[in-house]
Amino acid sequence: MGHGVTRQRGSARHVPSRFASTALALALVSGACGDGGTIGLAGIVREPYPDVSTVALPDESRGGQSFTTAAREEGLLMVYFGYTACPDICPTTLADLRRAMQALGDDADRIEVAMITVDPFRDTPEILTSYVQAFFADGHALRTDDQAALDLAAKAFGAAYEVTMTADGEIEVAHTAVLSVVDSSGRILVQWPFGMTVEDMQNDIEFLLDRGV
Amino acid sequence: MKRALALIAAMAIGISACSDDGSGGIEIDDPWARTSATVQNAGAAYMTITAGDTADALVGVSVDTSVAGMAQLHESTMGADGMMMMNAVPSIEVPANASVSLEPGGYHVMLMSLAEPLVAGAEFDLTLEFEGAGDVVVTVTVRDA
Numbered sequence: 318m319g320h321g322v323t324r325q326r327g328s329a330r331h332v333p334s335r336f337a338s339t340a341l342a343l344a345l346v347s348g349a350c351g352d353g354g355t356i357g358l359a360g361i362v363r364e365p366y367p368d369v370s371t372v373a374l375p376d377e378s379r380g381g382q383s384f385t386t387a388a389r390e391e392g393l394l395m396v397y398f399g400y401t402a403c404p405d406i407c408p409t410t411l412a413d414l415r416r417a418m419q420a421l422g423d424d425a426d427r428i429e430v431a432m433i434t435v436d437p438f439r440d441t442p443e444i445l446t447s448y449v450q451a452f453f454a455d456g457h458a459l460r461t462d463d464q465a466a467l468d469l470a471a472k473a474f475g476a477a478y479e480v481t482m483t484a485d486g487e488i489e490v491a492h493t494a495v496l497s498v499v500d501s502s503g504r505i506l507v508q509w510p511f512g513m514t515v516e517d518m519q520n521d522i523e524f525l526l527d528r529g530v
Numbered sequence: 531m532k533r534a535l536a537l538i539a540a541m542a543i544g545i546s547a548c549s550d551d552g553s554g555g556i557e558i559d560d561p562w563a564r565t566s567a568t569v570q571n572a573g574a575a576y577m578t579i580t581a582g583d584t585a586d587a588l589v590g591v592s593v594d595t596s597v598a599g600m601a602q603l604h605e606s607t608m609g610a611d612g613m614m615m616m617n618a619v620p621s622i623e624v625p626a627n628a629s630v631s632l633e634p635g636g637y638h639v640m641l642m643s644l645a646e647p648l649v650a651g652a653e654f655d656l657t658l659e660f661e662g663a664g665d666v667v668v669t670v671t672v673r674d675a
Contacts, residue, residue: 401567401570401571402570402571403572403616404570404572404573404574404604404616404638404640404641405574405604405606405616405634405635405638405640406606406614406616406634406635408564408566408567408570408574409634409635409675412564412565412674412675413675416674416675447567447568448567448568448570451567451568452567477612477613478613479613489615489616490615490616491609491613491614491615492613492614493612493613493614494614510612511608511614511635512635515675
């Protein structure tokens with residue numbers, strides 16, 4: 318069923334390899350010269366900061382109203398591309414982020430979280446909203462059936478995904494498992510690849526909030 | 531303490547399943563599963579497996595349908611393009627006198643079609659099928675991380 322979703326080969330398919338090597342180079346450079354703006358961050362900093370302020374998707378946790386991927390004033394927005402049928406990577410990342418936010422104390426109020434589903438076929442508005450809000454009470458559930466809009470969003474974030482159906486009818490999803498930390502101007506300040514520790518997430522958030530966002 | 535008891539129970543079952551004196555026994559440490567979001571239909575269980583003097587291989591896993599519709603051995607891997615993907619694996623080799631970890635981002639037991647959400651503090655049994663040691667039942671504890 319659903320021929321439309323069995324081959325969601327996004328146009329952003331080839332972005333990450335380029336992104337990965339660029340990001341690595343940048344990380345090495347900023348580590349070497351001790352750039353005062355980014356030193357102290359455990360995640361990957363891409364400069365100039367990627368602009369995601371043009372990305373706006375329906376927020377199913379707010380009745381489908383358009384949500385622009387930018388933080389509130391003096392806050393940070395965490396954006397994650399994933400899917401709810403993901404048993405290992407997605408819940409590991411989201412649970413670790415939740416632990417990092419719990420460790421922040423009152424500053425956690427300045428953090429918002431948005432998950433963008435790469436599997437809108439299975440992730441209905443209700444399922445996605447319940448899933449995100451099981452981790453974060455006020456979490457944003459971003460979902461669109463518009464393939465082009467999702468691809469544009471993925472490209473802006475340097476994210477990629479691929480949804481395929483196996484011969485025996487199982488849906489398989491591959492995706493970049495990266496958390497992006499966005500400021501109120503809609504700039505990605507830092508990105509965390511899979512495996513970032515809770516402590517590193519917490520330290521990066523505190524560093525950015527202290528620096529002023 | 532509960533974990534230690536489960537471990538001992540698992541070892542006892544594992545050893546009793548062995549045809550030899552048990553020196554090739556399998557040891558399972560810290561079997562746990564992550565809490566699942568209410569609507570999440572898939573879960574994952576993790577543990578560390580240690581083999582004795584004889585190498586062994588985990589070749590299958592099963593769980594009661596009151597927990598999940600199906601359990602499979604899976605591995606999350608990162609592709610050359612940086613994308614994370616997940617694949618079923620036929621077996622997980624455990625070399626002699628060595629340990630293999632099932633952990634987030636790597637090998638895991640995927641629990642499909644969860645009957646109920648996995649709630650912190652809950653426990654359920656998982657039957658691990660080893661090529662040499664036979665069936666080993668472990669009690670998995672559900673926790674956040």
